[in-house]
Amino acid sequence: MLEYTITLVFSTSADMNKMTSPLLTIQNIRVQYGCIDALKGISLDVFQGEIISLIGANGAGKSTTLRTVSGLHTPISGDILFQGHSIVHTQADQITRLGLIHAPEGRGIFLNLTVLENLEIGAYARRSSRREIFQDYEYIFSLFPRLKERRKQEAGTLSGGEQQMLSIGRALMGKPRVLLLDEPSLGLAPQVVNTIFSVIQKVNKEGTTVLLVEQNAYQALKISQRGYVLETGEIVLTGKSSELLTNKKIQEAYLGC
């Protein structure tokens, strides 16, 4: 267990964004499971165009944070603003329609549907023409060529890495404004992790904002601009990713140096 006497706040890209307000703001949310505090009042800002990483150990509350943003949990206090509007009491499917798209923990693949059907469901909330959707399939297949080979297969027959590709591809089919990714590297071979992370960077360069939850702190901080460190339901540290990477305590606790 780490003890931080002070929360370090580095200069962040938020400074550069002073003129604009954040795309997504989490304000002091508390979430309880029964009588256990899963989140003890955390706050977080995501600006347009950023990759933000939320790192921490197992059980720190990272997934709970994402699940609360996407409407699967309701906080007992605090607020979540998307483009300035509160979404804490909005239903999960409506939040998705706003463009906050969550690729859940454990990939969330519908194993009883084919690869192509999963992608089609990813575009469910969009009212686009078949033609546009077909173009988007091709885009996803250009990011993950292996999915194209397997497009007619039931998703249950895919390997873990392919399922992760499908999970991200399916989220992208919804044309996210903010992509919420929960542990995309979990249980994958290093090579596959590299593929996944380079795709995350690519879609970010093309304009998608990303909130990335990871246990793999090193990889996450490498590709993100800013990071938050979550520990037992509280944010204990935040700052520029490059600075977090060189922070002694982070190195000891999460980077294994």
Next chain:
Amino acid sequence: MEEFLQHVINGVSLGSIYALIALGYTMVYGILQLINFAHSDVYMVGAFVGFYAARFLNIADSPSYTSFFTILLIAMAGCALLGFSIERFAYRPLRNAPRLNVLITAIGVSLFLEYTGQVVFGATPQLFPNILEDSIIFSFGGARVTKMDATILVTAVGLMIVLRHIIQNTLLGKAMRATSFNRHWASLMGISVDRIISMTFIIGSALAGAGAVLVGMKYPKIEPLMGVMIGLKAFVAAVLGGIGNIPGAVLGGLVIGIAEEFVVGYISSTYRDALAFSILIVILLFRPAGLLGRFSVEKV
């Protein structure tokens, strides 16, 4: 031999009706993990909707395909509306309640419909209108295929093909399958889970309405408790095929229908109803997931 063929023909005709009703059980179970006990009473209401519609439209004694299809569609629509309302007002408020509460509510709704039926429709059996005259289309080897049996089979199979198309090929069907796999993940796709559940009840109940008209034509005695036995058998059919599994419900319905005809034909009609329950016991002992049911294995 001719007797055997005749039993097969009758069994397939009866089985296709069981299958239609079993589909309603299995679809709802697939999405909500709820045994919708009220389903058999939706079926009963369907028969009465057909009965009153035929009277009201003055076609109770003018058998023709026009009459048949009119009554079929009205009964389906009536049941769809009833199924929708049951879900909306009885089950939806309990969406986050423990499963047992919903199950008990389902029994309550079932009893409510049965006894309201006795008040509204009367407890004495009524005669379902004659909406399709029967005749022998062709016979081979002494076995006869009647117009009634053929109509029942073609209608049931037709509806199942439409259902299959909806489930497999439409966006609604894909959303239904996704929702039945994991409701929370489905909502993350922007799927309104409540809407999908409503649609499931609408479709399942409409199929029960169709089943009611088909049964009403063949066995024209209708009364408010008529759903109990056929509902139980259709439920057994759904379990036999693997509850939650759509092709399984069709297979289970056919197996039960044919087996029942054989029992009646070769043993005694006394055992007609015992059969379904014997099958239920055997299947639960030896293959609790059903014929086509699979124990799901998740890849990590």
